[in-house]
Amino acid sequence: MGLRHAAARRLRARAHHALLARHAVRRASRPRLRDPRLPVRRLLRDDLQGPEAGDGVTLGVRLGVDGRELRPGVRTGIRRYVTEVLRAASRAGWPCVVYGDGSTVVDETLPGVATRVLAGRLTQVWDQVRLPRALREDGATVFLSPYYKGPLAAPCPVVLTIHDLFFIGYPGRRRRLHDATLIRLARLYARRAAAIVTDSEHSRREIAARLGIDPARVTVIPVALGPEFRAPAPPAPGRDGIASSYILYVGNFRPHKNLPRLLAAYAALPAALRAAHALVLAGGDRAGRPLLEARARELGVADRVVFAGLVADRDLPGLYAGATVAVLPSLEEGFGLPALEAMACGTPVVVSNRGALPELVADAGLVADAARPEEIAGALARVLADGGLRAELRRRGLARASLYTADRTAGRVLELLARVAGSPR
Template sequence: MLDIRTATSHFPGIGRYVTNLASALAEQLRPDERLTLLGHPAQIERFVAEQRASVISLLCDDSPFTLQQQWRIPQLLRAQRNTAAVSLYHSPYYLMPYRPGLPTVLTFYDLIPLRFPAYVSRRARMLFRFTAQMALCTARHVIAISEASRRDLLATFSVSPERVTAIPLAAEARFRPQPRAAVEHVLARYSLPAEFLLYVGSNKPHKNLVNLVHAYAALPPTAPLLLIAGPWDARHPDARQAAQQLGVSERVRFLGIVDDKDLPALYSGALAFVFPSRYEGFGLPVLEAMACGAPVACSNASSLPEVVGDAALLFDPNDVQALTEVMQRLIEDAALRQRLRESGLRRAGTFSWRRNASATLDIYRCMADIDA
């Protein structure tokens, strides 16, 4: 059973993970296997309409965050186990029902609340640590979304290494180089110039946008527009304030949330993609950008080097001058951009949801054999 209750707009990253995983799992089931989804009626109806008959559903109106789930979900799972309908439960979030009554798999993403305590309340940090530790103790096996995430988990919590497997994420199939007409349509829709540097992601402090703006401000005034696309949290206005103070507010555009269907063309149209994050569990925007043929420069922090391999320019996220120099190279060197474009496409091709689901199924099957 895969819990898809987090497939909502409140969890864009986790929602994307769980829906892509569910689709890829459904395509690889053996004749004697079936995938059971636990979710809200609307989530289930949308998914089952697109999938094979091997996918069945259990409707559940409980949020993953209510106390009610602590007894409702285990009750439901035990009933399924008693009828041999379900053999394991996979939670894609660190809030797991207590004593679920089935062997469990947990997906673990990152340690942002603990790595950046200055930006998270003490209560939130304590709650994260407690609930994560409880979920990790409950889970028979844990899936980390990168080797860096796995190392963080093992260094922070009491978990046996053999219980944790790193299975990398992937870009969706729609992220691929777009035709020029599609790119021009999106550029016109957002009133964008032909050349621009692109960042996609939130403005949370660990994303390091203040350093990105400072590095950009050191470029010549003729540098292409810097486009910052993604959800804007008004609690963190520092990057916008920095652009105003440095006199580049006319050349740094904060686009806000971009329609998902426009992202592939936006990546494809970028002169280069720049990602200065100080910490990522995986770093999906970097992979999406490479899959769309954008030359990529990203920080050398956490999981990013393992995602990009040798297909991107790396820099220290705390070195503003180094970031300026990297952007200058990308702007001036067309041959470099072409090399990065080609190597990025090759690198992105090594990641797929089919591979992710296959590795996940291996864990499911191993657990089912042990429990048989």
Template sequence: MQEFRDETTPFRFSFSVTGRAARIAIDCRYVGPRPSGIGEVVASLIEHLPGLAPDLQFTLLRAPARTEPLSHAPNVREIVVRSPANGPITLMHLPLAVDLSGIDLFHAPANILPGGLRMPSITTVHDVMWLTHPHWCNPRPWGRIERLFYGHGIRRALSRSAAITTVSEASRAAITALAPEAAGRVLVTPSGVAEDFRPVARDPAALAALGVPAGRRYVLVVGQGAPYKNHEGALRAFAQAFGGDGTIDLVLVRRREASGAPITRLISACGLAGRVHCLGPMDRDALIRLYAGAEVLLHPSFIEGFGNPVAEAMACGCPVVTSDRSAMPEVAGGAALLADPYDTAALAAALRRVVDDPALSADLRERGLKRAAALDWREFAAANLELYRRVLAGTV
């Protein structure tokens, strides 16, 4: 019998794993049809875990929108949970939505720790923006509710999780600055990049079908439309770099929405009508074609937990210009040009350097491919598995 005690609360969790395989539940409800950075992390984790740990039993909580099984491994069972991962029941008392009896360890991989768990838990906190920079997450009125929701769930995770994983050293530093008492429980398990992100031949017809005019060169921006992605800064940098150069366009892929009123107004104000192509969510094959066909990816975020587009673009042989702060330099690993995301002129100069210098562009492509190859999802899963075993053994 192992006993887990959360030193910040009066709760004690006792569990026994004698005479049977340990049972680990993983919340996989972010894996669905809508593109999601967290969904990518979770899908990659469960792709490798069952094979790495045949001695363990995994219970995967699946969203109804995911109609296909998450895994066909013999040591996996799946439970469809109709309550959403970011819904009130999850936050207040998850056992109201799903029977977790017999579970020895719960992994919450989406920033918040659900309520009502009576077993040790591990939470993956990708970033703490909702606590440190909530205005960068969602400035709309609904964002006030989200701030309360995520703020409560993240604080609970920091105080009550047996262990906390995060995907970059930058996020680990932000977490420990916010909650120094959690420093000894935070482990970095760097994200990876899937093998199907790879260089492919540029196909003008396929790109035209996606919304890129045939034969046009383009700068690519990929990400959801939240303010921290700095898409307005990207537009201004593109305008400064290429406003007078009609041979190159900007392709903006927003994983939640193609554009919004501020973006539309800014395109007009910058004199870029007809040269900015705002695209909505893309499936993976389409995104790979866009990365592989771009002159350069521009990723000027103010902050990131990891920054998947940087790794994905490098894996596709696309040169990268990204921010010189937060997790971006760490992810790029010396294989990208870095610039201050608040400095439009610096971003514009970096873009021009890549587009105007074929030797630099080729060098960035080569270095990016090598860097991306080092970002391995199997290693990510193995690092999480090691932590599962430590928590189950009571050595964390």
């Protein structure tokens, strides 16, 4: 019996030493850039010695940001939003820590911005265990989530960004149990948040009603145009398969984008207008394309519909500028960024009467009923046939787009974060 106990003790000792050795190797081999504490502490020290408040810096704000959208190859409005906020916070002299996973890449030229990689594949563990612990260790005074969710046990106020609630049920999807769970979680996150940012008054009303919160807790800060849209773009030289005159749609091919009705509207145009103007569908996804190709064949317009695929950010302004008209016929939009991008490029727009699109476009575009292809066709025909109308819509669209600058949007987000950081938890 004594020999067994001695052997067991030796085995436990060896296992303990092996565990310590592995831990030491991991700590020694961890890249310094990924070391979560040293950069953060240095940033906090620099903040205390940095510019005075009179220089536009809000002293004492230490910002944490969920940076999981900052991955190579990702081109989303959320990525743009996070990037612009980080740039503005860096210019303001705020120390920032971007929390991400192994694929997160942050612009290393931004002064005062550090990256902290949190391990863990399970999203809920990352959100609700590792992230709150890191925020506490780093002394964050406010945390910005670009999503509808955030850490429930955060040691600081949390600001959520809810662009829309379309992730909870949309046309063509039947997942009632899944959606019921999502709405309960969204309500919990929203009620725990110190503040919520959204893109439009339409989304603000919907968030307040569906999540059961006071509308005063939801701040409308519209999405900003990307840097590639800050100067007028010349029309792009012809891409493969794209005619010199075309109607342009930019976006994904999900059911709420209402593209079958757009194809029906295109088929309803007079033959002369179809002959002069192709329909270009840019963006999309492989899963949705076969159904749209089949629908175009059924309508007899397959030879006039061009699937342009994904378009790089740098090429988008030229593609918009070359279009005779851009169209966004969605059944629901929390904002409608492609319509704004088109207006910024001087391209007339036709949008649906759903969601935030009428609010975004105002009097700078034509609005048609999303459920009536013939009405969409009528609006497109008016723009295609009337040069004077196109010129007026171009003028109004450029003026409208000039209101949506990245500096203005990011500045308003920083004002909200500073106010929340100073409020009691």
